[in-house]
Amino acid sequence: MTEQIQQHAQKKSSTKQKPKGFTIWMTGLSGSGKSTLAGILRQRFETDYDRFVEILDGDEVRKGLSRDLGLSKEDREEHARRVSYLAKVLSRNGVISIVALISPYRTSRASAKEVIGTDRFAEVYIKASLATCEVRDPKGLYKKARSGEITNMTGIQDPYEEPLTPDIVINTEGGSQEKSASEIILGLEKMGFLKPLASD
Numbered sequence: 001m002t003e004q005i006q007q008h009a010q011k012k013s014s015t016k017q018k019p020k021g022f023t024i025w026m027t028g029l030s031g032s033g034k035s036t037l038a039g040i041l042r043q044r045f046e047t048d049y050d051r052f053v054e055i056l057d058g059d060e061v062r063k064g065l066s067r068d069l070g071l072s073k074e075d076r077e078e079h080a081r082r083v084s085y086l087a088k089v090l091s092r093n094g095v096i097s098i099v100a101l102i103s104p105y106r107t108s109r110a111s112a113k114e115v116i117g118t119d120r121f122a123e124v125y126i127k128a129s130l131a132t133c134e135v136r137d138p139k140g141l142y143k144k145a146r147s148g149e150i151t152n153m154t155g156i157q158d159p160y161e162e163p164l165t166p167d168i169v170i171n172t173e174g175g176s177q178e179k180s181a182s183e184i185i186l187g188l189e190k191m192g193f194l195k196p197l198a199s200d
């Protein structure tokens, strides 16, 4: 390495300031509001915080990375493991990874936290009762589950293990989507992942 290149490399590394990436792991029943809130958060992080953001949405990742997997307990766990790995590599490079995944099993979420790192992980429970989710039924899945067309629906035939000690709980029956997104941001500020925006 010539002296000139060395100087350039040193200068570059000393001026590089990469904000710390982290993962928002949103868990909750189908229809609780994970994807909706992921979209709002992405926009706010990009616009207000000037951050790089990636949404790892269960359905999308299934199409790209987990096409071989079904909805058995083992397959759901494997799916969560793959998403964890993606979130890990993204967030260690400064990205805010927003995971929107039912992730019904406590063991999967605990593994995700371990893989990604406790200092980069926020478990956010997007909470709405089964009754409410069933009324919302944005994809028509509950209807299909009730008629027997689907047999692995979380909350109907499959279990949903509620988080016991989530970092943030958002009750989406209690207010608007914008308000729910703001509550998540406040929680992330309290955890030290985001600095409060300066108000003028």
Ligand SMILES: Nc1ncnc2c1ncn2[C@@H]1O[C@H](COP(=O)(O)OP(=O)(O)OP(=O)(O)O)[C@@H](O)[C@H]1O
Binding pocket: 028, 029, 030, 031, 032, 033, 034, 035, 036, 037, 100, 101, 102, 136, 138, 139, 171, 172, 173, 174, 175, 176, 177, 178, 180
């Ligand atoms: N406070 C709120 N936050 C988020 N969504 C809300 C809220 N209040 C009502 N909703 C509605 O709830 C529905 C949530 O659907 P959404 O697709 O986001 O759920 P999901 O958790 O991603 O489900 P799935 O696991 O099936 O992908 C939307 O129709 C949304 O408009």
Ligand SMILES: [Mg+2]
Binding pocket: 034, 035, 036, 057, 100
């Ligand atoms: Mg969704």
